[in-house]
Amino acid sequence: MNTNPGGSGEFGKQQAASGPIVPKTAAEALRPEAGTPPPRRSRASRSQVVVFMNFVISLVMLMILAAGAALYFGKQAFTEPGPSANGDTFLVKPNTGVQDIADQLERRGLISDARIFRLGVRATGNDSALRAGEYEIKPRASMRDIMELLKSGKSVMYSLTIPEGLTVEQALQRIAEQDALSGDMPAAMPPEGSLATDTLRFTRGATRQQMIDKLLGDQKKLVDDVWERRAPDLPIANVEDFVTLASIVEKETGRGDERSRVAAVFLNRLAKGMRLQSDPTIIYGLFGGKGKPADRPIYQSDIDKQTPYNTYLINGLPPTPIANPGRAALEAVANPSKTDDLYFVADGTGGHVFAATLEEHNQNVARYRALQKKQAEDAAKAGAAKVEGQTDAPADGDAGGDAGGDAGAAQ
16 A cells, blocks of 8 residues: 555645645635636627628528429429319410419419419410410319410310201301300391301301301302313303202202202203292292291192292292202202103102103102001001191192102193
């Protein structure tokens, strides 16, 4: 055991005194001593410029972080499914700006935020790429989907159909009733037979006058084209008479397999100076462009009524067409069948039977009347038809026309 207080042992090690030892009271001994003071800030760090620059850098960093977050969440909102569960049509009028388009989309519930849509369109450089038109927005379409659709210009298409055999007045009524068209109807009605029979495709906002002008132009081109390719020996004086006869053929039959033969009958009768005796001309003379009511038969008294269109009483063609003929009817008149037929009458099945002589025609009429009588008897037995109080009986025979008349008075 080392008992030497001056030795090198740890227990006896003494620290050299740095100064005189000052006795402390108990309170002073327990008081914590002050720590090492921080180094004094340099003069440069206390500069106002440095402080300002630090603020600016912090602010820029915050702005970058905020912009990044906004860009991320904005992109998410721009591409995520939209709020509309059912979709809808959306009309972009000409010269409508992106802001107005965005506001309208938001009001319609097709997008969730007009600002995001507007910024998204501008960020992709499509400010001036959105096109006017009516668009079909699909359910849950995203803002990007809507932007791409409006860029494509693929508008909703509507149809306007003018069937063969409608009069100009009936065709104009269809145009007037088409809600997707705009503008007023013309003050003057185009000539009868001057409108094409066609289906036109158009976008909302097209005008009614544009549709009429298109139909007029197409019909003129068609008529001129077919007239140029007509058979050389037609007994027709001009293109106006050509359209008039085609309109009669159009109203007489809708069957493609007999149209050219019906045309041949009328042309043969014209060549011989015989009256056409076509029932549709009677109807037009009585009712004009409005057309005959569907439940109104042709009465015997109608056949005897003098009008400029009644080809039972007038020679040659009526003064104007009686409907708008289609291509098939025009082609049939321009290049008819080669036949000697002068008569035709309904066969009871939707078609006609033809005859070159009056005797054969009268036999066909007799068969048709017998068929009519049997059908009437069968209907009466079944209780399906009951006629009461008629003062003017319907004319016998074919209500759709039979050149030469059911009675055979073909001279």
